[in-house]
Amino acid sequence: MPEHYKPLTSSLRSRLLILTFLFVMGISALIYPTSIASFRQDFLETRLENAQIAALALEAAPNNMVSPELEQRLLTQSGVIAMIMRREDKSLLLGFDMMPEEAEATYDLRNPSLGMLIMDAFGTLESGGGRIIRVLGDPMVPGTRMLEITLGEADLYAALKNYSNNVLLLSLITSLFTGILVYLALHWLLVRPMRRLKDRIVTFRRQPEAVPGHTRENRRPDEIGLVERELVRMQEELRQNLKQKSNLAALGEAVAKINHDLRNILATAQLASDSLQRVDHPGVQKISRRLVNSVSRAVALCESTIRHGKADDPIPEKEWTRLDELISDVAVSLGLDEDSKFEFVCNVTAEETVYADPEQLHRVLLNLCRNAHDVQGETGTICVSAKKDKDGTVHIKVADKGPGIPEAIRPRLFKAFQSSRAGGTGLGLATARDIVLSHGGQIALADTGPEGTTFMVCLPGKEK
Known part of the structure; x- marks a missing residue:
């Protein structure tokens, strides 16, 4: 039975949805300042272009003079209060009579930096649209040194505020929509499998021996x-x-x-x-x-x-023990010393000793030799040999000429209750393994096949 989570605090999917929304909103917050700065720059550059068109109309008039009605129409259509275009040889002015003596802010768009544009955009939003500003820009007409316009900030403030609200609303909608899509994708790819894993782990912890119902394997x-x-x-x-x-x-x-x-x-x-x-x-x-x-x-x-x-x-009670005597005792215990049909070969000299618990090592060799005898029947051969390394490690081999060990049994050969013989308990090799490991040694299947099987027991020498 799945455990219950507290909403919005412990649920992985709730945290994932919230984090996705916050991440997308954070990215939108980084884009927002540059967006409003770019919008404000485009707005003012459009007014500069309109003012230049009005200046060209003024330049085409006789004596560079127009009627007050036409002047007002040109300024209204340009969206400015006054305009000055300075040529190489003259200056063209529109709205000179209406131009305030001093503007509350002056902005130069001829070579602006991004940081300055962002600060000016936030300044426009903060001002509330009640200021008169002067804007300097690059003229498009050849032979013109400078273009200057004077305008009220109300229209710019209204347009910038509307754009800012739209950007924020769009960012919010985009964040929600993107968050939901990312959440659904991650929920399908990660959260659902993780919940299945969580349910399986919790169920197993509560009832480890219960066999679960049939479930389709995840591929x-x-x-x-x-x-x-x-x-x-x-x-x-x-x-x-x-x-x-x-x-x-x-x-x-x-x-x-x-x-x-x-x-x-x-x-x-x-x-x-x-x-x-x-x-x-x-x-x-x-x-x-x-x-x-x-x-x-x-x-x-x-x-x-x-x-x-x-x-x-x-704990093994180790002592130096003659290996040939142990092997002879094993042969006597199995009755192989007087069995004329079965050959027992001990290729170990009297000088070969091993540092081990004699009773426990006897059990190891007895189990290995008994298994070798049982798989061969009344006739067969068992050969026990040993070799000592320079570091004192003794390698004992127990070989037979039986039919070999089936491949399906080999991976779990030394586990308890795993036997390849009918009627076998499967405890002999498991016991031998435990004893050898307690001596700090190793036991392994060295070779097996139709020609026979060989086990290897490695026991270290006495520690100095």
Whole structure:
């Protein structure tokens, strides 16, 4: 069930809409000053052009004189109070009688800067349109040195204010429209997938073991699609791991109960095996030693299992151990030392030692050799070899001539309950891996195929 958000404060889509609107308004605010400055400049340049046309009409009149009625019409049509056009040899004036003695502001448009135009535009809006201004501009008529007009600012103020309001309104509408379009696009591309991810994560947190209903796989090729697919895979893996953990917990409880009773039974068997050692018969003596060693290891395994269930994994009690003796004990434990049909080869010299817990390393080799024996049946070959590096690392190889490990099993070979044999528990290699890692070493599948399988165990030497 999705969580609820507070409107306009926590919702990602609300924040996205607000931020998009603010960003577009911010961009519009940067454009606004230049827009009104450009509009004001165009307005005044148009009045300058109209004044020049009126001056040309004055120049064409006899003696450069027109009637007062025509003069007023020319000034009205030009939108100015007075005009002065200075030629090389004379000056043409219109509205001289109406020209105020002093203008309240003078603006030179012959070489203006952008900053000055923006400041003048805001000054026009601030003045309210009640000023008389003088404007100087570049003339279009050849032979003219300067053009000057005097006009009231009311028309300029009204036009500039109307344009300014239109720009602000257009910016507001553009911001809303653009914000909505960007929001819809981002909502479709980002917010909706993020909400699906959020709902999936929240649902998984509340019920991690619940299997979700059938949902269509997201095939988007971008990062969002990749994240969503990886999240689904990760949740499925976690769900399987949780299920496996639950099974392990139930199995651990059952093993603890069985282990308690088994230890009592083994204690009785140990007493019986001790009695057999006192029998003065070579055959009995040989069998009793094997029996005592096996029972002792079984008792030690039961005790370590109980400790393992109550606390952390037992810390390896490392010591220098002859590797050939461990391998021989493994062969004896599997009954391969006297099996004429099965070949067990130990290519390890008596000088080869390893720094490890002998009981735990015995379990590792026993699991590897037992698996090699089981996959080959009554006849086959197991070869155990070892080599030590200059840094003291021992590389132990356990090879067989079995049918090889199926490719589908290899990625999860060292995981618990993953077995390629019918009836296998899938715990042998997982146990071996945990033991080797606790020694600071590595275990890996070195090679497998129709000709056989080889496992490699690497154990470091003693730290100095």
